[in-house]
Amino acid sequence: MRYRRLAALCLGAWLWTQPAAAGSFELVLGPEQIGSGGSAPIFIPPVDPFQWAATWVTDGGFETMLSLCPGLVVGQRFKSGGLFVSLGGGLIIDANGSGGGVYSTLGYESGGGSKGWHFIAEYTQGLGYKHGGYLAPSATRFGVIWEY
Amino acid sequence: MRYWIHKVSWIILLACGGASRALALDLSLGLAAVDNMSDQAEPAATARLGWDGFYAQFYYWGRDYGPVSERNGLLSLAGETSVGGFKLLVAHYGLDLLDHQVNLYGNHPSRSGTNPPTAVHENDPNIGGILGVALHLNAGPLLCTLSWDSHIFFTGSGFIVFLASARKQSVSLLLGVDL
Numbered sequence: 001m002r003y004r005r006l007a008a009l010c011l012g013a014w015l016w017t018q019p020a021a022a023g024s025f026e027l028v029l030g031p032e033q034i035g036s037g038g039s040a041p042i043f044i045p046p047v048d049p050f051q052w053a054a055t056w057v058t059d060g061g062f063e064t065m066l067s068l069c070p071g072l073v074v075g076q077r078f079k080s081g082g083l084f085v086s087l088g089g090g091l092i093i094d095a096n097g098s099g100g101g102v103y104s105t106l107g108y109e110s111g112g113g114s115k116g117w118h119f120i121a122e123y124t125q126g127l128g129y130k131h132g133g134y135l136a137p138s139a140t141r142f143g144v145i146w147e148y
Numbered sequence: 149m150r151y152w153i154h155k156v157s158w159i160i161l162l163a164c165g166g167a168s169r170a171l172a173l174d175l176s177l178g179l180a181a182v183d184n185m186s187d188q189a190e191p192a193a194t195a196r197l198g199w200d201g202f203y204a205q206f207y208y209w210g211r212d213y214g215p216v217s218e219r220n221g222l223l224s225l226a227g228e229t230s231v232g233g234f235k236l237l238v239a240h241y242g243l244d245l246l247d248h249q250v251n252l253y254g255n256h257p258s259r260s261g262t263n264p265p266t267a268v269h270e271n272d273p274n275i276g277g278i279l280g281v282a283l284h285l286n287a288g289p290l291l292c293t294l295s296w297d298s299h300i301f302f303t304g305s306g307f308i309v310f311l312a313s314a315r316k317q318s319v320s321l322l323l324g325v326d327l
Contacts, residue, residue, distance in 0.1 A: 041310030
């Protein structure tokens with residue numbers, strides 16, 4: 001319990017010290033593939049937590065993705081107009097386990113990075129290692145991004 | 149197998165025959181690990197022909213288990229664009245053509261015993277798209293490419309209504325030369 005409070009305190013301190021710079025926040029939804037033999041269809045209503053992902057991107061392109069597919073990862077986003085490519089690593093999560101690994105995302109954002117709300121489409125793939133095998137989740141997602 | 153050799157050789161001949169001296173061609177051969185959405189990779193042979201920001205790459209893999217013989221041929225036709233200004237790091241996007249063949253008792257009738265059942269030959273072509281990233285290393289005319297790609301295919305009405313898709317992920321290592 002003491003360590004959870006310490007971790008929460010450290011996270012809060014880190015967030016508090018971040019400068020109020022420009023960046024973006026995206027929320028996307030789409031069918032995932034988590035190593036169980038096929039791509040799951042999109043749920044209606046969208047209650048499957050594996051199909052959601054939230055990503056925070058700083059003005060410098062550093063991104064943090066919170067998702068169950070491919071996992072909890074951080075990386076760098078490279079933009080060219082409306083197209084972007086992200087590369088990074090972190091904790092890769094799959095139906096067969098979890099472990100450290102890398103990820104890549106290729107996507108398109110309408111508005112070309114201008115301020116405001118825009119449509120976003122992306123494909124994310126992960127490659128991770130676990131004892132006795134590897135993990136290869138992926139997802140095709142669509143959603144909205146808020147550039148501030 | 150002969151079908152795929154015929155198709156790939158025509159593509160290579162057309163690419164070489166139509167190429168002017170100004171085109172930069174490169175040819176690479178290598179190995180790939182192809183995953184079928186089950187976190188289990190199969191080894192594949194792969195060959196790549198690249199020219200001026202585009203490339204054609206062919207994968208071939210298969211296995212025999214009991215009376216069943218499975219063969220896969222995958223042809224990717226894609227463009228490359230550099231990522232973040234790094235010349236060595238590129239992103240891929242393009243078209244995939246897949247042919248999946250299953251033969252039951254067809255190749256080894258002796259396995260079936262004294263009264264062989266009727267052989268079954270199934271051929272399943274499909275079309276899809278490729279998205280991925282690659283790292284190109286050059287040492288003079290020699291090339292080394294490490295490529296991580298997802299080959300995404302349609303699943304009929306399931307794709308249109310529910311966005312369900314089939315994916316083959318390949319991680320390939322190729323060695324080649326600039327022609």
